Amino acid sequence: MTRFKAIISYDGTDFAGFQIQDNGRTVQEEIEKVLARLNSGTPVKVHGSGRTDSGVHALGQVIHFDLPSLRDSEKLRFALDTQSPDDINVLQIEQVSDDFHSRFNKHSKTYEYRLTTTRAANPLTRRYSYHFPKLTKVDAMRDAAALLVGEHDFTGFTAAGATVEDKVRVITQADVVAVSSSELILRFSGNGFLYKQVRNMVGTLLKIGSGKWEVGRVSEIIAAQNRDLAGPTAPAHGLSLVEVRYES
Amino acid sequence: MTRFKAIISYDGTDFAGFQIQDNGRTVQEEIEKVLARLNSGTPVKVHGSGRTDSGVHALGQVIHFDLPSLRDSEKLRFALDTQSPDDINVLQIEQVSDDFHSRFNKHSKTYEYRLTTTRAANPLTRRYSYHFPKLTKVDAMRDAAALLVGEHDFTGFTAAGATVEDKVRVITQADVVAVSSSELILRFSGNGFLYKQVRNMVGTLLKIGSGKWEVGRVSEIIAAQNRDLAGPTAPAHGLSLVEVRYES
CATH class of the missing domain: 3.30.70.660 (Pseudouridine synthase I, catalytic domain, C-terminal subdomain)
Structure with a gap:
């Protein structure tokens, strides 16, 4: 298992917020869809540093997720960036230690x-x-x-x-x-x-x-x-x- | 007859350009619609300094048009600005001499x-x-x-x-x-x-x-x-x- 930290940006206009919910399109859901595709169809859970509300944008939201094996960070970033919808961009991806958590690690x-x-x-x-x-x-x-x-x-x-x-x-x-x-x-x-x-x-x-x-x-x-x-x-x-x- | 010069801005994304055409929504058409409403239903012809193509934006396009009588410029600007669609804004309106022409007067x-x-x-x-x-x-x-x-x-x-x-x-x-x-x-x-x-x-x-x-x-x-x-x-x-x- 390899853990990745990513910095993403999104135009919040057409999202019902970051976090998955029953009604409405969300950032988390769109990224999880692409990651599953990049992971041979196996679901990948995405964790964000926190929610953003419906309509709120992000230029530097941080997420993390796990993949079963090591990947080249830039290839992964490029794949995730280009396969995501136009209103989501992936600015940076890096491999992090297994205990990194985008929400629970102390941050400002x-x-x-x-x-x-x-x-x-x-x-x-x-x-x-x-x-x-x-x-x-x-x-x-x-x-x-x-x-x-x-x-x-x-x-x-x-x-x-x-x-x-x-x-x-x-x-x-x-x-x-x-x-x-x-x-x-x-x-x-x-x-x-x-x-x-x-x-x-x-x-x-x-x-x-x-x-x-x-x-x-x-x-x-x-x-x-x-x-x-x-x-x-x-x-x-x-x-x-x-x-x-x-x-x- | 009073001639007015206006500086307008628009988000070109959802327009088939500035100039009226048979197919597609245009800036000129939207402004003429509002001006007719402000002119008791009588059509008002809008002249632009030039066309902008489909999808091109403007932050300072200049237009002119004639109304039958003198109006307070700021009241007219406010009415035209607020009654125009969200992707058109009216920044400034001033009364000009009858021979001003947004396209034919020399300009850069x-x-x-x-x-x-x-x-x-x-x-x-x-x-x-x-x-x-x-x-x-x-x-x-x-x-x-x-x-x-x-x-x-x-x-x-x-x-x-x-x-x-x-x-x-x-x-x-x-x-x-x-x-x-x-x-x-x-x-x-x-x-x-x-x-x-x-x-x-x-x-x-x-x-x-x-x-x-x-x-x-x-x-x-x-x-x-x-x-x-x-x-x-x-x-x-x-x-x-x-x-x-x-x-x-």
């Missing part, structure tokens, strides 16, 4: 949320960037993002029905980056994110960036641990999982 | 051709950037692009069936710009381009950039005025009309 993740801030939308980014022309207070949004950094209980920013018990997470980076005069990126890094946490943080920052709420609202939401105080969940199509980094 | 145009050069494609740019991982000689491609600048007969770079008689055009800019480690833009400006000229120039530059042809091939094609010497027409989806500039 970076997400980016793209905003198009021009009056009219941009037809070439509209699938991957949320058109939000009402940003008048970018500096306030930047100050509010900084308040998210650190170790906090993020109950106020997760979906109401989230089942995980411990909602304390560490955010190491929450930056507002002006990519051009027409595009902003909100970039978040941390040791783990709760269900819908990033999109709820973005929804809150957009309320602040459009002058509806004050900067301090972020601290109130963290302190109160109350989802009702946070902004609406920002649309999925602006969000991408850009990197998963493992401690070596 | 800038096109950009986007290339994704990484081994695997990028799922978030694949609709708007041609995946071409075989570029080993970017400097040669840059030198070859420079040979296109100037006044030349571009017969060798136009489609065989092109009907226009005078094939002399002036190219003022032909740059190869590295946007990131994974993306290149080929940018062409000039006083007019022949049918498929840009995509044929790109196809030729890609032959040179991948080491198949020498830099001097560009001069040979110009001198011989022979389409058979040029490279294949590069795919439409990498190309965008980014700007139309009028002499004032």
Whole structure:
């Protein structure tokens, strides 16, 4: 048995998320289909570093899977890349030790949320960037993002029905980056994110960036641990999982 | 009668080009539909600075049209933008003099051709950037692009069936710009381009950039005025009309 780690990217538009489910096309299912074909029809189970929700993209999702024998990594990458559907790409594959696990090995993740801030939308980014022309207070949004950094209980920013018990997470980076005069990126890094946490943080920052709420609202939401105080969940199509980094 | 000039953008993926035709959805047709609605049902004819082919995008196409009475430009822009389909945006509208004509007024145009050069494609740019991982000689491609600048007969770079008689055009800019480690833009400006000229120039530059042809091939094609010497027409989806500039 040989274990492989792969870095993949996908356009989330036409997926019901990463993880296999009864209804809807998923990334995991599409990759498992190709791997089974490359494995003489024997099923291969794919494990991801975590789920991404329906409509969320990835530029650097990490998966792992086992094959019965050693393969040339680049040949395997090429086969998996070219035989996958057009909205999935395989950037890199390497052989890893048998105890590597994409989800359970300690890692941090970076997400980016793209905003198009021009009056009219941009037809070439509209699938991957949320058109939000009402940003008048970018500096306030930047100050509010900084308040998210650190170790906090993020109950106020997760979906109401989230089942995980411990909602304390560490955010190491929450930056507002002006990519051009027409595009902003909100970039978040941390040791783990709760269900819908990033999109709820973005929804809150957009309320602040459009002058509806004050900067301090972020601290109130963290302190109160109350989802009702946070902004609406920002649309999925602006969000991408850009990197998963493992401690070596 | 009041004449309006508008700057529009569109995702060319689902259009059979800019100009109305019997078969297939077109940009002109979609905009005329909305304008008629905004004009109490009376048809409004839209004129573009030029056609773009099926699948080609625009970030700054210019059109003009007439309405029977004066309108507030921003209200008109907003109405046209929001009532147009999602793959068309209206960036700017201004009232112009009655003798302005988007096509016949002297102007220059800038096109950009986007290339994704990484081994695997990028799922978030694949609709708007041609995946071409075989570029080993970017400097040669840059030198070859420079040979296109100037006044030349571009017969060798136009489609065989092109009907226009005078094939002399002036190219003022032909740059190869590295946007990131994974993306290149080929940018062409000039006083007019022949049918498929840009995509044929790109196809030729890609032959040179991948080491198949020498830099001097560009001069040979110009001198011989022979389409058979040029490279294949590069795919439409990498190309965008980014700007139309009028002499004032």
